[in-house]
Amino acid sequence: MDNKTIHEGKVTIKVPEFEKITAKAPVFYNPAMELNRDLSVVAISVYKESVDHDISVCDVFGGTGIRGIRYAKEIDGVEKAVINDLNPLAVELAKENTKLNELHQVSVCKDDANMILRKCKGKFDVIDIDPFGTPSYYVESAAASLRSGGMICITATDTSALCGTYTEPCIRKYGAIPLKTEYCHENGLRILAGFIARTFSKYKKYIEVKFSHSTEHYMRIYAVIGKGAANTDESLKSLGYIAHCKNCLNRIVFKGLSPVIPGKCPICGGIFNVGGPLWCGEMYNQDFVSSMRDTVNELVLNKENKVIKLLDTCFEESNAPVTHFEIHKVCKNLKTSAPPLIDIMNLLKKEGFFVSRTHFSPTSLKTDANITELKNIIVNLKQAQSTDQI
Numbered sequence: 128m129d130n131k132t133i134h135e136g137k138v139t140i141k142v143p144e145f146e147k148i149t150a151k152a153p154v155f156y157n158p159a160m161e162l163n164r165d166l167s168v169v170a171i172s173v174y175k176e177s178v179d180h181d182i183s184v185c186d187v188f189g190g191t192g193i194r195g196i197r198y199a200k201e202i203d204g205v206e207k208a209v210i211n212d213l214n215p216l217a218v219e220l221a222k223e224n225t226k227l228n229e230l231h232q233v234s235v236c237k238d239d240a241n242m243i244l245r246k247c248k249g250k251f252d253v254i255d256i257d258p259f260g261t262p263s264y265y266v267e268s269a270a271a272s273l274r275s276g277g278m279i280c281i282t283a284t285d286t287s288a289l290c291g292t293y294t295e296p297c298i299r300k301y302g303a304i305p306l307k308t309e310y311c312h313e314n315g316l317r318i319l320a321g322f323i324a325r326t327f328s329k330y331k332k333y334i335e336v337k338f339s340h341s342t343e344h345y346m347r348i349y350a351v352i353g354k355g356a357a358n359t360d361e362s363l364k365s366l367g368y369i370a371h372c373k374n375c376l377n378r379i380v381f382k383g384l385s386p387v388i389p390g391k392c393p394i395c396g397g398i399f400n401v402g403g404p405l406w407c408g409e410m411y412n413q414d415f416v417s418s419m420r421d422t423v424n425e426l427v428l429n430k431e432n433k434v435i436k437l438l439d440t441c442f443e444e445s446n447a448p449v450t451h452f453e454i455h456k457v458c459k460n461l462k463t464s465a466p467p468l469i470d471i472m473n474l475l476k477k478e479g480f481f482v483s484r485t486h487f488s489p490t491s492l493k494t495d496a497n498i499t500e501l502k503n504i505i506v507n508l509k510q511a512q513s514t515d516q517i
């Protein structure tokens with residue numbers, strides 16, 4: 128295996144020479160995930176600051192070991208990092224990389240992900256799940272393993288299932304019906320959060336989602352775990368469904384596991400498509416995101432600008448309602464051209480509605496105005512603009 132050396136954050140890592148990123152590489156390393164890893168360092172740093180003890184971290188799908196090594200090197204108070212991978216070549220390389228970075232608090236194991244999580248029940252404060260494709264096969268073991276107060280960090284790259292390009296794989300893997308809409312990435316992230324919440328609930332554990340994002344080909348969720356039957360029951364009330372009308376773009380959130388959902392849209396009589404169950408609760412905790420933003424300045428991040436941009440937008444949308452409106456889609460539905468997003472946002476604000484940008488799409492906004500109210504705002508804006516031009 129021919130290796131080359133790369134530098135990420137404060138670490139130096141040997142990775143295999145590659146021409147194409149593929150899961151068939153002798154050891155997997157994807158430079159496009161650097162943003163994901165930068166954000167993980169920031170999120171785990173903030174988590175560490177929130178607890179009053181040193182922490183142990185398990186990088187369950189280690190690959191080159193880059194995550195576990197970065198956590199150990201870059202986050203103060205990581206007393207133990209375990210890097211695991213089933214691939215013996217990855218284990219060998221992760222050991223070499225640990226030595227290269229002179230880390231004594233890191234150990235490397237070769238185990239199946241589910242086995243290490245079950246064997247080390249209650250041992251880790253942070254469990255990082257970064258597999259190929261779906262994490263759904265591993266969430267159950269993480270739920271059994273993670274102690275109360277711990278944090279789970281989960282990546283999913285099977286976005287075609289979560290976003291509804293394919294329905295059946297989403298039902299099989301996540302027990303949820305996806306909703307292929309212009310806001311399908313948000314639905315997908317919420318389906319993943321809902322699946323994590325339901326899986327942890329079997330163990331009387333509940334999730335508080337601290338930060339999450341959908342970027343390029345993957346989704347990522349960071350959640351802190353609490354314990355107790357009553358709190359878990361209460362938290363499951365955040366599960367629900369979204370009913371969407373493709374005719375007028377109306378959407379309604381129905382909370383609960385068996386809500387009464389009308390078959391037709393009350394605005395236009397179009398058929399409602401329903402997705403869920405999914406997490407209708409918080410997807411970003413504003414204080415946590417704000418602390419992440421402050422922590423960026425204390426770290427060495429190659430993707431600092433992108434990290435800051437994402438965190439600023441997530442901060443803005445942290446108290447926003449579920450779903451968002453893609454403005455070109457709404458304007459096409461109105462058979463009109465789209466005015467500047469900022470003008471629509473300003474008018475919504477002036478009319479007393481909540482409004483924010485969203486990291487899911489640069490041409491979308493989040494608001495508590497319903498589709499009729501939003502359309503009226505756009506029509507008024509277009510009229511005012513055409514009068515101005517006369």
Ligand SMILES: C[S@@+](CC[C@H](N)C(=O)[O-])C[C@H]1O[C@@H](n2cnc3c(N)ncnc32)[C@H](O)[C@@H]1O
Binds near residue numbers: 189194257259
């Ligand atoms: C997406 S890669 C991990 C990338 C790495 N976390 C990073 O940031 O560079 C997934 C890794 O999981 C390993 N793997 C696949 N199935 C596994 C299993 N059942 N248990 C443990 N490791 C597994 C693969 O060998 C591969 O190295």
Ligand SMILES: [Zn+2]
Binds near residue numbers: 374375376392395
């Ligand atoms: Zn409708």
